[in-house]
Amino acid sequence: MVSYIQVSFQGDGAGVGGLAWGQQQVWRAIVEVGTSMSMGGAVPVTDGRGVEDIACELRFLMGRYAALRSRLVFTEPWHATSVDACHLVQQEIVAEGTAVLEVHDAGPDEDPAEIAGALFAEWKARNFDYEHEWPIREAVVRRDGTVTHVVVQVSHLVADGSALGTMIRSLFSRESPYTAMRPLDLVAAQRSSSRTTDAAMRYWEAALRPLPPRRLPAAVDRGEPRWRQVVWRSTALLLASQRAAALLGTDTGSVLLAAYAVACNEVTGQAAPFATQVIVSNRFRPGLADVISPLAQNGLAVLDVSGVPAGEAVDRARRAFLNASKHAYYDPAARLALFDRLGGVDLAVFYNDRRVGILEAQGAPSEVPTAADIEAALPLTALVSERPLPFFNEQLMVNVDDVVDTMQLTVEVDTHHLAISDLHRLLLAMERFAVALGQAASDQAASDQAGSGQAALGQAVAST
Incomplete structure (x- = not known):
C-alpha cells in the first residue's frame, strides 16, 4: 500500500x-x-x-x-x-x-x-x-x-x-x-569569468594542435555487442599504487593515470603522446567547495610516456593532471567553438577518478604495502561483471570507483573502437605497470626522501 x-x-x-x-x-x-x-x-x-x-x-x-x-x-x-x-x-x-x-x-x-x-x-x-x-x-x-x-x-x-x-x-x-x-x-x-574561459581555451588549443587525429583505432564492427560495461577489481593494483605513490612522494591518482596511459599505448600500439579527457571536480576553486550544483567539467591531460622510465611516467601524469585541472573551468560553448575551429577533434577517451569519499575517509595507508603484499594479492584480481549497454556516447571511459580495500574500475567501451579482449588486456596492463613499479624498489627506498626515492625507481624500472 x-x-x-x-x-x-x-x-x-x-x-x-x-x-x-x-x-x-x-x-x-x-x-x-x-x-x-x-x-x-x-x-x-x-x-x-x-x-x-x-x-x-x-x-x-x-x-x-x-x-x-x-x-x-x-x-x-x-x-x-x-x-x-x-x-x-x-x-x-x-x-x-x-x-x-x-x-x-x-x-x-x-x-x-x-x-x-x-x-x-x-x-x-x-x-x-x-x-x-x-x-x-x-x-x-x-x-x-x-x-x-x-x-x-x-x-x-x-x-x-x-x-x-x-x-x-x-x-x-x-x-x-x-x-x-x-x-x-x-x-x-x-558569466563574468571570460578570462578564465580564455585561458582554458588557450591551453586546450596548444595541447590539441600537435596531437594525431585519433586516440583509438577507427571503428570496426567485430560482430559483438557494441557497447559494453566491465567492472573489474584488483587489490594488487590498489596496494601497488599505494606503495609506488609513497615511494615517489606522489598520489595514487597519478600512478593510475600513468598506468592508463602506458596501457592504452601498449594495447593500441601508439607511440604518440597519450591524451585523455579527465573529469575534474572544480571544488578546489575558491568559493565552490559546498555549492549544490554539478561542478565537474572535462579537463584535458596530455602526457608522453613512450620509452620513459615508469617513475618519470608517473611524474608526467601528475603534472598533466594538474594542468588539466587548472584548465577545466570554462564556458562549454567556447570549447565547442574551438573544436569546430580545429576541424573536429576525436577526444572520446576518458578517465574519471571518483574516489572522493574513500580518499577523504581513509587518507594514506598507515603502513606502506610491501612487495610481498602486492604479490600475495595478485590472485584476487577478478572480473566482477560484464554486460551490454543500450547506448554509450564515447569510445572508452575508465572510472575509478569509491570501493574500500580494493581498486575497482568500471569501464564503458565501444567495441567498434576497442575489442572487448583488448579492454581486458588494457586492465591487466594497468595492473602490471603498477605492480612492476611498486616492486621495483627495495624496502630501503621506502625511507628515502621523495626525490631520491623517485630517482631509485627511475633507475630500477626502465619501462614497462
Whole structure:
C-alpha cells in the first residue's frame, strides 16, 4: 500500500536564469544518452526515525538548497532535445512549494528491503520530468508502522556526488548557516569569468594542435555487442599504487593515470603522446567547495610516456593532471567553438577518478604495502561483471570507483573502437605497470626522501 505526504517548503534564491557550466555539460550528456544520470539509493533506517522525521528532513533540504527547488524552462520545444541548445536552456527556482514523500507499507509476506530496492530501480529507470517534477524523489518503506528504509533519488542535473555529500552532512548540523553560492549566483559569477574561459581555451588549443587525429583505432564492427560495461577489481593494483605513490612522494591518482596511459599505448600500439579527457571536480576553486550544483567539467591531460622510465611516467601524469585541472573551468560553448575551429577533434577517451569519499575517509595507508603484499594479492584480481549497454556516447571511459580495500574500475567501451579482449588486456596492463613499479624498489627506498626515492625507481624500472 502506498500513501503520500505533502511536504511544504520555502527558501531563498528564487528566480530564472541559465544553466551553470557544469549543468550544461550534464544536460548535454543527458540529451545524448537519454537518461537522467541520477544518484541515490535505498538505505536501511536503524536509528528509530519515523515518517515525520523523514518528512522534516525533506522539508529542510528543500528549503536550504535552491537547486532542489528548480525546474527547467524550454523557451523553444527543440531546446529540450538538442545537444546544441544547452546554453539556451533556462532554470526556474521557486521560493515556496510542496514536495511529496511517498510511504510504502510492506504487507505481512513482503520484504521491505525488496520493496525499497524495487522502488529505487523503478525510479532509476524513469527519467525525471524536468519541467514539472522537482529534481529529488524520496520515499520511506514501513513495516507495522516502523520505518525500515528510506529511498532517495536526485537528478545529476542539480548535484554531483560531492554536492550530495554536502546535503547529507547538513542533516546532522542543521543550525549552521548555508553560505555557499546558490545556482543563479553561480551562473552570474560564471558569466563574468571570460578570462578564465580564455585561458582554458588557450591551453586546450596548444595541447590539441600537435596531437594525431585519433586516440583509438577507427571503428570496426567485430560482430559483438557494441557497447559494453566491465567492472573489474584488483587489490594488487590498489596496494601497488599505494606503495609506488609513497615511494615517489606522489598520489595514487597519478600512478593510475600513468598506468592508463602506458596501457592504452601498449594495447593500441601508439607511440604518440597519450591524451585523455579527465573529469575534474572544480571544488578546489575558491568559493565552490559546498555549492549544490554539478561542478565537474572535462579537463584535458596530455602526457608522453613512450620509452620513459615508469617513475618519470608517473611524474608526467601528475603534472598533466594538474594542468588539466587548472584548465577545466570554462564556458562549454567556447570549447565547442574551438573544436569546430580545429576541424573536429576525436577526444572520446576518458578517465574519471571518483574516489572522493574513500580518499577523504581513509587518507594514506598507515603502513606502506610491501612487495610481498602486492604479490600475495595478485590472485584476487577478478572480473566482477560484464554486460551490454543500450547506448554509450564515447569510445572508452575508465572510472575509478569509491570501493574500500580494493581498486575497482568500471569501464564503458565501444567495441567498434576497442575489442572487448583488448579492454581486458588494457586492465591487466594497468595492473602490471603498477605492480612492476611498486616492486621495483627495495624496502630501503621506502625511507628515502621523495626525490631520491623517485630517482631509485627511475633507475630500477626502465619501462614497462
